[in-house]
Amino acid sequence: MGRSTRHYAQLQRVADAQGDTDGWATVAPGIDERSVSPLTELGLAEAASPDAQAALSVRSGRPVLWAVRLTDDGWDALLYARTQPAPAPPVEPLAPGHQEVALRRSEMDAVRRYIGLDGQLRTPPAPGLESAVKAARFDMESNRWLVHVTDSQAQSLARGLFLERISGSAAAANRIAREFGVIYPPRQLRFTPASTRGEADAT
Template structure:
């Protein structure tokens, strides 16, 4: 199990113990020594809290026996679990595209630019194509190839090109140029002609 997964399992364990505890603390008698080490590592990252001497004395009084060690989630630890629960699971890499879709692979800088665009909602005059926001949220990161993978419709792909068009006009054209080379799509706005003013 990786370090990140181990950390999340420890946070889940602490939350479970807190919910069962009358005082909101996981006590040393309830946490195996090997897990105590992982809890202390989580505390070093600000994700858990260890009871100080005064709190241990208070818990000892409640328990009627010495409490030598106790821990609970920090507010940040609670929020990590809440964020994890609210986040959709990434799309599996093996999921084939449905009819009318194709796999699009974006470099990290391209994905960053696309996320900036979708996060502008609801203030956009040209909003993303239907379903694109969810595809961005559930994109799969292909670590060996350093690419974000999504199955997108043609309309969604055109929206991606529009995001890179905005990026090109506000900083870097690299993302748009890469996308054009790889997918042959470039966003080009229609030339707008303003109506004549009254009395002109």
């Protein structure tokens, strides 16, 4: 049961109107016998018996013709639904002048380390790069973080991966340069296709 399902929303309405596990919810906006019937059919809620209605009428000083409360299954279903991950945010269209860069988890970690050094680096990350990284969306299908960046932010991102290249692995910088054309230093691209390396070495 996801957070956006009709059952979850109705469970939440009844729980809010009920107040506590011993209370009862009566007719209110969004709560009536018809709207709650899917819950009672599933055993997630129970309607008040005639005796319970009479007791509620005396307590409230007015006739109570119908009331409902969640069962143990209803409370547990509500608790379980709350533990489900929130739905992924909608895909934001690319703003003018932006490009999408898809980062692997390890690459995103490297970019975050780079941003975390802001204030200590002699050349800080480009303005807006931190916000772009924070707004990145993780795509489960491709297993990539999708970051929307301007040209200057993309160059700064590539600089972070360049620093990663110097201190560790060159794989991330090479892949970003190859797949997205984002290169740092900007005029330095020396990738020799594997099929021609032997020929180049032989000349």
